[in-house]
Amino acid sequence: MAVHTAAHHSAGQVLPFRESLLAILGVSFVTMLVALDQTVVGTALPTIVAELRGFELYAxxxxxxLLASVITVPIFGRLGDYYGRKPFVIASIIVFTAASVLCGAANSMLFLVIARGLQGIGGGMLVGTAFACIPDLFPDSVVRLRWQVVMSSAFGIANAVGPSLGGFLTQYCGWRSVFYVNLPVGLISFYFVWRYLPHLRHVEHRERMRLDWPGALLIAIALGSLQLFVERLPEHGLTAGSLGLLVLAVVAAYGLWRWERVCPQPILPIDMFRNASLNALFTLAVLGGFTLFSLLFYAPLLFQGGFGMTPNEAGVVITPFVVFITVGSIANGRVISRISKPNLMLYIGFAMIAFCCFVIAIATRGTPRALLMGSMIVGGMGLGLVLPNLTIFAQQTAGREHLGIATALLQSLRMIGGMFGTAIVGTMVTQLYTNGVHKALDAEQATHWLPQLADPQILINREAQTSLVADLTRAGHHGAPLLEAAREALVSAIxxxxALAAIIALISLWQTRRVPPIKLRSKPEPVMHAD
Known part of the structure; x- marks a missing residue:
């Protein structure tokens, strides 16, 4: 096996054009694997629960x-820095695809939950290593932006077709096919990665690395406890158990900070957080995740439950949001290398996201569909300007030594921001909706009907609504007005x-000023060797 210092080709890349294209296709199939799974499975979940009968394990x-992937992303991001990313990308494809087959073969909800946890480990390995392969292949950040369009397009295509594909497969092929569809995608990605992705490693880490197991364990405890806390918050509120999880997360995070300061080879280099530019980018990743996931989770519920759209109608309104994330990424790659102040794109992106959130936050049932779709296009374009630039800026600022862990941390922090966004907005929506429904039922002296209206999903299921209205009418209540009151309560709550998500987007816009001026590097750093 030949080992040589990477010879950078004319465009600031370690491989010629054909090999670069085939390698990035492999990485793109890998990211498509994760994106497709995230969007396809959600569509099939109600059918899965109906067959396997385990609603208490639905969430x-x-x-x-999420729990398994959030924990493994930073761990494998760091390991990739030391040992090269190709072995971990290959291992992650195998784990993810095998776990997908196990999910499809599940005969109980408990089996499915365990298989999904294993799938999360594979997904975390994928995210922690695949995204960092791009700067390995293209050390020149200007060239990298152009090639990253291929990856963004694959991700966007998977997100765009995922919900429709999930519905089609569930309806015509059964819910198990939703997991089995990962098998051909996994095999294709395995072939391309095995055949064409070079094994690039860093010269300075050829000496034996001692794995930081205490650091990995503390990361697992801190992120795991935090994930469980935010999952419990919307449903249970601030109970003793929830607060205990939060305290455990804080204690583990403090212990991690103390340990990593003295560890000779830390899995999480604390000095990265002392870098003002990286710190600002990490903060923006959390805030951006908060806004993104809040919008993705609650806009569909507003359109279907609040405005009475069918799932297909809501899909038509929301699809431009996902598609234009890809369009924005492509436009960003064309523009950012031609302007003198790349940071400007972050300002424009967050302003567009805030605009989208504000429009949806004041929309009513009578708002023209064209305006709703237009705002979704603006929001998607904004994310297309923000997401790739946060990654590019962090990779350039962190330097070659911490490239993998910086990329992985950015992804993890975006997910953590999303966890907080869905938990906090979810708690607000649940409490405000329940209060509004309780008030409407109290005026009709029908509070004993609260359990039937407590879950806003009733406002999506038209058969259940018809049945409930008939039951309320037979009981001497005004069924249709009560259902309408519930719908209005849901609209107000969302x-x-x-509106909170829009405020967070404006805070992100304000925080962008903390990012020092970024100059896209046009000269690659020949610091790697390839096998």
Whole structure:
């Protein structure tokens, strides 16, 4: 196996054009694997629960995956810095695809939850290593932006077709096919990565690395406890158990900070957080995740439950949001290398996201669909300007030594921001909706009907609504007005939640000033060797 110092080709890349294209196609299939799974599975969940009968574990189908992936992203991001990323990308494809087959073969909700946890480990390995392969292949950040469009397009295509594909497969092929669809995508990505992705490693880390197991364990405890806390918050509120999880997360995070300061080879280099530019970018990743996930989770509920759209109608309104994230990324790659102040794109992006949130936060049932779709286009474009630039800026600021862990941390912090966004907005929506429904029922002296209206999903299921209205009418109550009152309570609750997301986007806009002026490097650093 030949080892040589990477010879950078004319465009600031370590491979010629054809090999670069095939390698990035492999990485793009890998990211498509994760994106497709995230969007396809959600559509099938109600059908899965109906067949496997385990509603008490409903949330854990998503939680087990998120929990495992949030923990493993920074761990494998760091290991990739030391040992090269190709072995971990290959291992992650195998784990993720095998776990997908296990999910499809599940005969109980508990089995499915465990298989989803294993799938989350594979997904965390994927995110922690695949995104950092791009700067390995293209050390020149200007060239990297152009090539990253391929990856952004694959991600966008998977997000755009995922919900429709999930519905089609569930309806015509059964819910198990939603997991089995990962098998051909996994095999294709495995072939391309094995055949074309070079094994690039860093010269300075050829000596034996001692794995920081205490650091990895503390990361797992801190992020795991935090994930469980935010998952419990919307449903249970601030209970003793929830506060205990929060305290455990804080104690583990403090212990991690103390340990990593003295560890000779830390898995999480604390000095990165002392870098003003990286610190600002990490903060923006958390805030951006808060806004993004709040919008993605609650805009569909507003359109269907609040405005009475069918799932198909809501999908038509929301699809431009996902598609234009990709369009924005492509436009960003064309523009940012031609302007003298790349930071400007972050300002424009966050302003567009805030605009989108504010429009949706004041929208009513009578708002023209064209305006709703237009705002979704603006929001998607904004994210297309923000997401790739946060990654590019962090990779350039962190330097070659910490490239993988910086990329992985950015992804983890975005997910943590999303966790907080969905938990806080979810708690607001749940409490405000319940209070509004309780008030309407109290005026009709029908508070004993609260359990039937407590879950806003009733406002999406039209058959259940018809049945409930008939039951209320037979009981001597005004069924249709009560259902309408519940719908208005949901609209008001989500409006306030998305208004908070818009405020967070404005705070992100203000925080962008903390990012020092970034100069995109046009000269690559020949610091790697390839196998």
């Amino acid at each position: 854990w189908v998503a939680t087990s995956y 409006h306030l939640g998305l």
